[in-house]
Amino acid sequence: MMEAKIETAETQNKAPRGVRDILPDESWKWAYVLNVTAQTMADFGYSEVHLPIFEHTELFSRGVGDTTDIVEKEMYTFVDRGDRSVTLRPEATAGMVRAALEHNLCGQNVSSKLWCWGPMFRYERPQKGRYRQFYQFDAECLGLSGPVADVEVIALSVEIFRRLGLRNLEVVANSVGCPNCRPQYRKVLIDYFTSKKNSLCKTCIERMGRNPLRVLDCKVPNCGVVADSAPAIYEHLCDECAAHFEEVKAGLTRLGFPYKLDKRLVRGLDYYTKTAYEILSGDLGAQNAVCGGGRYDNLSESIGGPHLPGVGFAAGFDRVVLVMEQQGNSFGKRPRTTVYVVAQDDAARGVAQILTHKLRMEGISAEQDAGDASRGARGFKAQMKSANKIGAAWACIIGAEEMAQNVVTVKNMTSGEQTSVPLEEAANYIRQQETQS
Numbered sequence: 001m002m003e004a005k006i007e008t009a010e011t012q013n014k015a016p017r018g019v020r021d022i023l024p025d026e027s028w029k030w031a032y033v034l035n036v037t038a039q040t041m042a043d044f045g046y047s048e049v050h051l052p053i054f055e056h057t058e059l060f061s062r063g064v065g066d067t068t069d070i071v072e073k074e075m076y077t078f079v080d081r082g083d084r085s086v087t088l089r090p091e092a093t094a095g096m097v098r099a100a101l102e103h104n105l106c107g108q109n110v111s112s113k114l115w116c117w118g119p120m121f122r123y124e125r126p127q128k129g130r131y132r133q134f135y136q137f138d139a140e141c142l143g144l145s146g147p148v149a150d151v152e153v154i155a156l157s158v159e160i161f162r163r164l165g166l167r168n169l170e171v172v173a174n175s176v177g178c179p180n181c182r183p184q185y186r187k188v189l190i191d192y193f194t195s196k197k198n199s200l201c202k203t204c205i206e207r208m209g210r211n212p213l214r215v216l217d218c219k220v221p222n223c224g225v226v227a228d229s230a231p232a233i234y235e236h237l238c239d240e241c242a243a244h245f246e247e248v249k250a251g252l253t254r255l256g257f258p259y260k261l262d263k264r265l266v267r268g269l270d271y272y273t274k275t276a277y278e279i280l281s282g283d284l285g286a287q288n289a290v291c292g293g294g295r296y297d298n299l300s301e302s303i304g305g306p307h308l309p310g311v312g313f314a315a316g317f318d319r320v321v322l323v324m325e326q327q328g329n330s331f332g333k334r335p336r337t338t339v340y341v342v343a344q345d346d347a348a349r350g351v352a353q354i355l356t357h358k359l360r361m362e363g364i365s366a367e368q369d370a371g372d373a374s375r376g377a378r379g380f381k382a383q384m385k386s387a388n389k390i391g392a393a394w395a396c397i398i399g400a401e402e403m404a405q406n407v408v409t410v411k412n413m414t415s416g417e418q419t420s421v422p423l424e425e426a427a428n429y430i431r432q433q434e435t436q437s
């Protein structure tokens with residue numbers, strides 16, 4: 001095992017490279033995006049599941065593919081105290097299929113539509129919109145092999161982004177065929193790349209024989225030029241794959257989704273079949289995919305399960321939020337504290353404490369001066385300042401006069417208007433005012 005680097009003054013009290021904290025200024029936006037996502041998933045008949053963040057390493061080496069960059073270079077793999085090799089999930093699909101198999105969620109004629117949300121982990125070079133702990137939402141439709149399911153999955157992702165107000169998106173699609181038609185296409189592709197060998201990068205020359213489909217998505221510019229002129233797989237599909245692809249395209253057209261064919265969009269592993277797609281944002285630069293997915297009819301078998309067709313997508317949460325911010329989209333209203341309860345003097349603090357709690361019990365968010373170990377309780381002016389600072393809509397002021405009459409002075413923090421309200425009525429009064437505004 002490699003010797004771990006010792007913590008230095010530089011790393012002390014800092015999050016590790018490539019990960020970040022989602023703080024209150026951002027987290028309320030996440031809650032909004034998550035709400036919209038959850039509602040859309042429900043409207044399409046998807047049920048939420050919560051799966052483990054780590055799995056047996058083998059699940060990913062078999063279910064993601066041990067020749068992929070993810071498995072070769074990017075996994076957070078470690079041996080636990082029971083001597084098992086476990087890995088922080090680099091993606092969600094393999095775990096979803098594992099869970100469906102383990103709990104028998106798909107039997108004969110039974111399909112399962114599942115979605116999940118959470119952090120994924122990949123040891124990649126951090127850059128804008130790319131983190132080593134990143135968040136995805138993920139939908140998988142298991143047990144259905146027809147093209148209607150493919151179209152539905154694409155429509156689901158498009159609809160989530162439509163509800164979030166994302167503009168400038170493009171759907172790109174391809175078919176990666178199946179084990180029947182791919183060998184023939186591989187041959188055609190290897191012949192083509194062999195004739196262009198001198199223009200390819202070292203990695204591509206190495207991969208060409210073993211996995212020529214991966215040369216198609218090489219990011220080296222020269223390889224890209226060669227790949228652009230390569231024969232397209234959708235011209236070499238078997239009858240079944242061709243018919244499936246035609247139906248998917250017809251479905252997209254029927255639903256009014258413009259799409260572009262991209263022959264370089266491939267997932268170079270045997271268990272990916274037929275449809276592959278991505279949704280690209282014009283506002284993201286090089287890392288421009290907000291969502292990617294497709295069909296994987298042979299994934300279940302590759303992890304040792306029975307035949308179980310599946311199609312799904314994963315979308316990058318961090319990137320979706322980034323695009324929304326860049327496009328100036330709405331995240332709804334930022335939740336704020338509704339009421340700040342102010343005690344004018346020490347004698348009023350007990351009543352202030354009770355009122356704060358009562359408001360909270362009524363579902364009205366309330367805050368009070370909680371004092372401080374060194375300073376103790378603060379004066380009236382300091383409390384009013386706090387009410388302003390947290391953006392409270394109302395201040396409930398309690399002093400000697402209010403206590404004598406069993407009332408509270410309710411101040412509208414925007415207009416400055418003040419009203420005297422019976423203490424028992426404070427919650428009702430504020431609720432009424434809030435629903436009117």
Ligand SMILES: [Zn+2]
Pocket residue numbers: 177178179180181182237238239240241242
């Ligand atoms: Zn085929």
Ligand SMILES: [Zn+2]
Pocket residue numbers: 200201202203204215218219220223
């Ligand atoms: Zn290359």
